[in-house]
Amino acid sequence: MVLDIVLLVVLVFAIATAALLVRRRPRVGPHAREESIPASESAAPDEAAAVIGQSRPRTLEGAMRRSSGRFRDLRRRIGGLDRDALFQTMEEVLLESDLGPTLTAAVLDEVRRETGRGASADDLWQALRRALRARLLSGDRSLAVAAELPTVILVVGVNGAGKTTTVGKLAARLRERGDVVIAAADTFRAAATEQVAVWAERSGVRLVAGQQGADPGAVVFDAVDAAKARGAAVVVCDTAGRLQNKANLMAELGKVRRVAEKAAGHVDEVLLVVDATTGQNGLSQARVFGEVTGLTGVVLTKLDGSAKGGIALAIEHEFKVPVKLVGVGEALEDLQPFDPDDFVDALLDMSGSEAGPDSMRGDEADV
Ligand SMILES: Nc1nc2c(ncn2[C@@H]2O[C@H](COP(=O)(O)OP(=O)(O)OP(=O)(O)O)[C@@H](O)[C@H]2O)c(=O)[nH]1
Numbered sequence: 001m002v003l004d005i006v007l008l009v010v011l012v013f014a015i016a017t018a019a020l021l022v023r024r025r026p027r028v029g030p031h032a033r034e035e036s037i038p039a040s041e042s043a044a045p046d047e048a049a050a051v052i053g054q055s056r057p058r059t060l061e062g063a064m065r066r067s068s069g070r071f072r073d074l075r076r077r078i079g080g081l082d083r084d085a086l087f088q089t090m091e092e093v094l095l096e097s098d099l100g101p102t103l104t105a106a107v108l109d110e111v112r113r114e115t116g117r118g119a120s121a122d123d124l125w126q127a128l129r130r131a132l133r134a135r136l137l138s139g140d141r142s143l144a145v146a147a148e149l150p151t152v153i154l155v156v157g158v159n160g161a162g163k164t165t166t167v168g169k170l171a172a173r174l175r176e177r178g179d180v181v182i183a184a185a186d187t188f189r190a191a192a193t194e195q196v197a198v199w200a201e202r203s204g205v206r207l208v209a210g211q212q213g214a215d216p217g218a219v220v221f222d223a224v225d226a227a228k229a230r231g232a233a234v235v236v237c238d239t240a241g242r243l244q245n246k247a248n249l250m251a252e253l254g255k256v257r258r259v260a261e262k263a264a265g266h267v268d269e270v271l272l273v274v275d276a277t278t279g280q281n282g283l284s285q286a287r288v289f290g291e292v293t294g295l296t297g298v299v300l301t302k303l304d305g306s307a308k309g310g311i312a313l314a315i316e317h318e319f320k321v322p323v324k325l326v327g328v329g330e331a332l333e334d335l336q337p338f339d340p341d342d343f344v345d346a347l348l349d350m351s352g353s354e355a356g357p358d359s360m361r362g363d364e365a366d367v
Pocket residue numbers: 030157158159160161162163164165166186189192240241242301302303304305326327328329330334
């Protein structure tokens with residue numbers, strides 16, 4: 001009898017432990033295909049959002065440490081430089097951060113105008129902060145919601161910019177709106193469909209794909225059709241990477257857009273994915289992609305690996321296209337809405353400082 005009870009207790013304990021182990025699924029990461037959650041078992045939208053929310057805290061400041069490093073150095077030295085040397089150093093730092101010469105000159109002019117000789121280091125830093133912020137757009141940066149569902153989002157950009165990764169991260173975020181369909185319209189690159197299929201699985205959304213070499217427009221058409229049939233909220237279209245100087249490939253992209261428009265009656269977002277490490281070439285990408293497909297927003301990826309975060313300002317200033325999202329890592333949750341104030345503060349490494357960097361408080365630099 002006692003033996004029976006002991007055996008029963010052991011059995012119950014074993015079952016409970018096994019159940020716990022099964023429930024504790026591993027978190028998915030981009031290099032962990034074998035850990036990904038099958039779409040059929042994936043989390044409900046709210047759970048998915050919770051997984052995204054509870055991720056390891058990757059702050060914008062943390063991701064932008066390489067971009068802000070030069071500004072940190074400048075800030076440390078600011079009190080010891082005379083005015084000419086200060087503006088010269090500031091110019092170097094802005095150029096190295098990839099603001100580009102025109103924007104750099106405009107920012108320096110404004111800081112000079114706003115601060116007289118004898119300005120404190122803190123006044124100078126705040127003037128720089130305001131001058132940078134003024135080059136970013138004001139207004140709404142949220143992703144469009146179509147009046148007539150599904151909302152259609154095209155993701156475009158040069159090779160390797162981070163389009164597929166962004167499509168996967170974006171699909172996961174958009175699940176809070178309802179069903180999401182990914183169109184695997186990169187039918188050009190071998191293995192592109194498999195790669196996007198892994199992301200669809202991770203984010204727990206449906207994928208519509210075609211054969212390699214198939215017409216990408218046809219894949220988008222089918223995806224919109226499938227989304228309508230399911231009453232899905234969003235279709236996110238991954239497109240093949242193409243250099244902006246390849247006219248035939250750019251023309252193909254124009255066609256993909258027209259097909260999407262015909263299928264859904266509207267294209268609501270065309271997001272250009274720009275690799276933050278490519279710097280000023282991002283301007284030419286924005287110009288040409290904008291001419292061919294029109295752009296509603298930019299996703300700046302790999303901000304975590306770049307020291308050239310200033311390209312965000314250059315693109316917004318020149319093309320008046322808002323940066324809507326930033327990629328700060330390779331994992332599902334490493335996509336953040338772009339906030340211009342937070343971005344400038346992260347670039348200048350001013351986190352938690354309203355009045356300016358601690359090191360400068362009360363420090364009359366006399367510059
Ligand atoms: N560190 C970091 N890596 C990123 C980010 N976004 C994408 N990547 C990496 O960049 C590489 C290229 O990403 P993909 O998503 O394949 O780029 P793509 O634009 O779809 O590439 P093609 O289809 O070849 O044009 C991958 O190794 C990604 O993990 C980011 O925000 N941060």
